[in-house]
Amino acid sequence: MQDNQDPNQAEQGDAIAQGYSPQTVETAAQRYWNTQHAYEVVEGDARPKFYCLSMLPYPSGALHMGHVRNYTIGDVISRFQRMQGKNVMQPMGWDAFGLPAENAAIKNRTAPAKWTYANIEHMRTQLQSMGYAIDWSREFATCKPDYYVHEQRMFVRLMKKGLAYRKNSVVNWDPIDQTVLANEQVIDGRGWRTGALVEKREIPQWFLKITDYAQELLDGLDTLPGWPDAVKTMQRNWIGRSEGLEIRFDVKDDEAPVAPLTVFTTRPDTVMGVTFLSIAAEHPLAQYAAQARPQLAEFIAELRQGGVSEAELETQEKRGMDTGLRAIHPISGEALPVYVANFVLMNYGTGAVMAVPGHDQRDWEFAQRYSLPIRMVIVDRNVIDALRAIKHDLSRGVGADPMRAALDGRSTDAYEVSSAVEQVEQFEQRILQQGAWTERGILVNSGEFDGMDFQQALDALATRFEAEGRGQRRVNFRLRDWGVSRQRYWGCPIPVIRCTRCGDVPVPEDQLPVLLPEDVAFSGVQSPLKADPEWRMTHCPSCGGAAERETDTFDTFMESSWYYARYTSPGATAQVDERANHWLPVDQYIGGIEHAILHLLYFRFYHKLLRDEGLVSSDEPARNLLCQGMVIAETFYRENADGSRDWINPADVEIQRDERAHVIGALLKADGQPVQIGGIEKMSKSKNNGVDPQSMVGKYGADTVRLFSMFAAPPEQSLEWNEAGVEGMARFLKRLWREVTTHAAQPDHPPTDTAALDDAQRILRRQLHETIQKVGDDFGRRHAFNTAIAALMELLNALGRFNDLSEQGRAVRHEALEAMVLLLNPVVPHISHALWQVLGHPETVLEDQPWPQVDASALVRDSVTLAVQVNGKLRATIELPCNASKEEAEAQARAQPQVMHFLEGLTVRKVIVVPGKIVNIVAG
């Protein structure tokens, strides 16, 4: 069986003598894979396809641990799936446009293009040192014209379809630098570099009509069982479908009618509780009212201060001002004040809301602050039901009694009525004093609608308003159209020509791409595109007259929304070709949870755009999604005299512990003096707690780094980097190496004869096959790589204790070691590649070896351990034959001394026997 005829045996002998050398092993394996083109794939293959995709990296300069974790997960799944007989494609590319290149350009005075290309070269080398099974022949960078030309072509088609359009929208404006700022560049309402107070400014921008697909994007989530529920829930909430009524309020300025206000509400049942209206500062009516009211104009100007991010808008103090306009209540005819409020967003709904302080908490707080009336118009159904139970004569006009119509007209005595009315009054007092009651209930104080529930009120009001032409039923989405314009240089130019006569004209397809000049001087203030008249000035494709190019570029989410499709069709003249339908949808997508909403929604949207252009036939881009957690590490610092902190890298610190291993402090290795412990945080430059993957690979080898990143935590949780833990992984690989090489030095052995095994051999073989079963399930179904590795560690521990050098002992050991090398291969492919040869096989691509099969007969046990509980508390364990009956189990359990002791003086009421698990005796 083990006849080592390999010509490389002498070389391996040296390797064995030298022990495990990661560098030698990894260089050799990677060289072999390259010469074999082991991970390049084509479509014409009998095996079923498996497209395994990891989110493409931004080339920020150096590989970080987050990348290593993401790509190692993808690589383990890729190699595992190939060992299951699939034709696996795992591509890689570069999300090469983006803000950091501009920031680096300002800092280092290099052109963004040059910086980006240098980073790509460096990071590709780093990625390759990790030994990922990537098909590098499909690689691309999104900043290259042969990539972005397709993005421009798609955009002009969307313009023609009416799915791309231009409108005004608000951005962060830095008045000193005279530039638009990203939300992350606004810190506490100020520009990050100038410190100037940021202002909101409206500018024209391009949008894609993602809202046309809102319903489909929502419904599509139900077709994705392989996506995490958290992601689907977040997307559902983000899309935010709601049903309600759109209602028009007539508005008067003094007594003169002005343009009416339209509001959308999901709570039309509260309409009789409206005591004022709130509108956004950008609302046309607010602008109108401000013309004649300097104080209001000043207030609106004040609201322009600060950034535009939702987090900032929603956490600021709620403020408002009366516009002086009066809205006419559509039913009561009452004149209601119209307020400008800073919490009403122009880009959500209609930019105006009807305020019901009695039944909306935000309106309640606003009403309190500005002394506006609060009205109860909904009462808890339980309160009403209590009243309805009382016999009550309604005919004796209760008049203003809020319960008038809610009560059912039967007679009762005065005492009960007054106690019932008291309940309602208490309810009303609670609303007035403690806050809005926002549940659905029964209408009161609502005239003809009294006594109705939510649905009845909705129907009645919709019918009435529709008949009057004053309102209608409407479905509203929280989702807004995708703004794709960026006032930046380092991005894909938007292929539009602005002509004073013809308007916005798309660049004709045969004139695409609109090239982004790469060799530019970049100061950070003005975009080189705007500054370059030669680039900007052109002719209108429509009338031939002088015209200007659009100088904005695309949001970089544009590139990352379709890269997955381009990988399938390298070299295609169109955006993708027929190969796309072979590979798509992606079978497994892997990336960070931080992309749960924006990227993953645009990615799904763009797939539908590709589909509607006839380029792909599927509805969704990815079947399965795995979101991995962050990589975090301990932080350390020293405080300076001025209170600022110098952050110290964990590699330069030594931890101090007391005799019980509690951490009591930390010292800087360089000077032996104490440093402060700053807590565990996401690896970042600012906290200097980043661990460089390259130095780790240099020190321990790629396999050890891969093993640790898969072992230290399950993939979807955050992973704490800990070098001592890395050393533990290196120890494991060393022991594996020793175990295999020592075994290989033993004489040949006959095949395993399962009938001839002694107890110890049978138990070891059973553990082996249990491990094969567990690892397959953990890798394939659960993606619980950490527990799979733990099971393999246990198996190696068992092998270490198994000192049987008999022929059958060696046979079982050989079976176990071969299986282990194959099971570990997805995680640590280099050492597996080498050890497979040590075990007597010729050099090969290990993914083409079949995955070890579980021998069901090896799993059979003749006895099983049961836990015995008394009233749910563990009191004993018993060993029973597997075929023991429930009665036998109960009898055995009751005979245990500890059980008898705890049952003393008690009556057994019930005995629960779960076969193979527990016996629980319930006694009292």
Add this chain to the structure above:
RNA sequence: GCCGGUGUGGCGGAAUGGUAGACGCGGCGGACUCAAAAUCCGCUUGUGGUGACACAGUGGAGGUUCGAGUCCUCUCACCGGUACCA
């Protein structure tokens, strides 16, 4: 603010409603060594007890269940997202 998630020994984590703490790290003790490193073996949730064992214990408060780390309600802390970071 809103949406989503997480919380278990000294630490990372395991336990797919059925023996809480697998596996790894750290610590302590031992073997080997002139010594150290490496390696190997043993112990390691807390409290009490020589011990067998007992009691407590999965952020906090309730609940469902024969049985809850796991399911439900409320609550606290932290993390991610919040539409121009990617």
